[in-house]
Amino acid sequence: MKKSLLYIGNKLSGHNATVTSIETLGLLLEKEGYTVFYASSMKNKILRLSEMILRTIQYRNKVEYVLIDTYSTYNFWYAFIVSQLCRIFSLKYIPKLHGGDLPNRLEKSPILSRMIFKHAYINIAPSDYLLEAFKNRGYARLICIPNTIEIQNYSFKSRKKCRPKLLWVRSLSDIYNPEMALKVFFKIKKDFPDAKLCMVGPDKDGNKRKLKQMAKKMGLDVVFTGKLSKSKWVKLSEQYDVFLNTTHYDNTPISVIEAIALGLPVISTNVGGIPYLLKDRETALLVDDNDVDGMVAGIRELISDEDLKDKLVMNALNLVQQFDWDIVKNKWLKILV
Numbered sequence: 001m002k003k004s005l006l007y008i009g010n011k012l013s014g015h016n017a018t019v020t021s022i023e024t025l026g027l028l029l030e031k032e033g034y035t036v037f038y039a040s041s042m043k044n045k046i047l048r049l050s051e052m053i054l055r056t057i058q059y060r061n062k063v064e065y066v067l068i069d070t071y072s073t074y075n076f077w078y079a080f081i082v083s084q085l086c087r088i089f090s091l092k093y094i095p096k097l098h099g100g101d102l103p104n105r106l107e108k109s110p111i112l113s114r115m116i117f118k119h120a121y122i123n124i125a126p127s128d129y130l131l132e133a134f135k136n137r138g139y140a141r142l143i144c145i146p147n148t149i150e151i152q153n154y155s156f157k158s159r160k161k162c163r164p165k166l167l168w169v170r171s172l173s174d175i176y177n178p179e180m181a182l183k184v185f186f187k188i189k190k191d192f193p194d195a196k197l198c199m200v201g202p203d204k205d206g207n208k209r210k211l212k213q214m215a216k217k218m219g220l221d222v223v224f225t226g227k228l229s230k231s232k233w234v235k236l237s238e239q240y241d242v243f244l245n246t247t248h249y250d251n252t253p254i255s256v257i258e259a260i261a262l263g264l265p266v267i268s269t270n271v272g273g274i275p276y277l278l279k280d281r282e283t284a285l286l287v288d289d290n291d292v293d294g295m296v297a298g299i300r301e302l303i304s305d306e307d308l309k310d311k312l313v314m315n316a317l318n319l320v321q322q323f324d325w326d327i328v329k330n331k332w333l334k335i336l337v
Contacts (some may be wrong), residue, residue, distance in 0.1 A: 002033035003336055006059045008052050008082050009069030011041040016202050016227050018171045021069055021096060024254075028148070028325055034336065036062065045074065049210060052082055065121070065336060070095040072105040074113075083116045086210070092121035094335070099273025100249035103133035108243070117141070121173075122335060129273030130261040139228075147252050148328040154261035156317065159241050162265065162302045162309045164195035167240035169233060169255045170247070173204035177269070178211055180246035183292045186218050186234040188299050198240060202227035222304055242299055248289055250274050255310040257323050265296040265309050281308075283301050283316040 009022030019067060026036050039055035042048040066086050070079040076080075079095060086093035095116060106113045117123050117134070117212045123142050126130040131144045137291035140260065166185060170176040178199060185197040199211070208224060215222045228236065243259035245268035252273050259266055266275050278284040285301070287294030321327070 001036070003064040003069055004035040004037070004059075004062060005065040005286075005336065006037045006039070006055060006063045007067045007069075008039055008056070008078065009067075010048070010075065011038055011235070013043060015043045018202055018227070018229070021098070021324045022197060025096075028150075029330065029332065029336070030040075032329060032333065038208070042152070042298050044162065049078055049081065052078055053085065054080055056085045056089075056091075060091060064092065066091050066093040068093055068095050070097055070102070070116070071099045072101040073099075076109070078103055078118055080112055087119055094119050094122055094124060096133070097126065097130050098251060100129070100247075100251045101132060103137075106133070106137050113137075115209050124335075127273040127276050129276040130251060143331070145331045145335075146328060147254050147257065148323050148325045149254065149257055151261055151263065151324040153230075154258060154259065156264040158198070159239055159263060159309075159313075161181070161306065163241045163243075164192040164299060164303060165240040166195065166242050166244055166299070167200070167237055167259070167264065168197065168244045168246070169200040169259070170245075170253075171201045171204045172199070172207040172211060174207065175247060175249050177246040177290065178207065179214065180269075180290055180295070181244055182211065182215055182218065182220060182222065184244065184246075184295045184299070185220055185222065187292065187296045189220070191300065192303075196223070196240070197235065198223040198225065198227055200225045200233050200236065210234065234258070234262065235329045239263060242302060244269060244295065245269065245272060246295070247276075252277050257320050260313075260320045263313055263317070265302055265312045266316065267295055276290070278316070278319075283319050284312060 007022050007026050011022045012212050013019045030036050040048040040051035066081045083093050125144050148223050168181045172178050189195045243264040243266045250272040266284040269289050271289050280286040287297040302327045
């Protein structure tokens with residue numbers, strides 16, 4: 001008989017936020033026969049934390065495991081408080097590590113970090129990048145289980161030619177550096193007047209208005225779709241030929257894995273966990289953080305060199321097979337026994 005678990009995280013897609021692991025992995029585990037309780041979908045941070053605490057107390061005798069999405073920002077405090085409650089109630093808790101900046105949190109908050117991660121049943125790192133960062137700081141209860149998608153839900157499109165049709169998919173947060181995409185688009189449009197840029201993702205920190213003003217000042221016609229359902233942006237991707245990832249920090253971004261599954265060649269900043277996921281000129285083109293000229297050069301090369309484009313796409317497609325749920329689920333099933 002499959003176990004019951006409580007999943008702690010930000011279940012906020014109903015509030016125009018990006019779908020996160022709690023909503024994707026949680027449903028996949030339910031399909032495998034697990035009973036999954038959730039906290040929290042509250043938009044207010046204080047109410048969200050309160051519900052996380054309440055649910056941990058409420059389900060302490062009903063679940064075998066507590067799975068905790070753990071980030072480096074204010075969500076770190078959710079993980080800290082819930083993990084300490086789990087210790088009080090002798091509950092097996094499993095931090096699921098997120099975010100390219102989490103290693104910096106280990107440095108900034110060493111005592112609190114040890115209180116969370118040293119006492120966990122096990123810590124789940126979605127990449128070798130975070131696995132290595134935690135091992136280097138003395139943590140031993142670790143396993144790498146990558147972020148996952150159901151590949152059959154993504155239709156691969158073969159693109160005979162690469163046009164300057166650029167797609168960007170993330171929340172419009174400063175850490176993902178959406179301004180870089182506009183600067184790249186501005187430069188590429190000088191050589192290719194018919195170039196297009198579509199930016200998919202929910203507003204964050206009021207950046208959408210700022211980005212629209214920036215685009216207007218630069219004379220750019222940029223499509224800002226706002227948040228789209230998975231099926232809608234997957235369908236939209238058929239109109240585009242290059243995927244841009246401009247982030248300052250990253251781990252193993254699902255949007256990049258999805259883009260690869262859809263047949264889009266990827267140009268990304270070489271930050272955080274990206275070089276652990278992608279290899280320059282083998283599975284993607286990688287540039288330095290905020291290197292606008294480097295990304296522009298990469299787009300030009302993909303347009304002019306069809307052989308390079310095809311090599312990147314096919315190598316990357318082979319790479320992402322390991323992220324398919326039919327493979328990844330076996331690692332979860334071994335832990336949640």
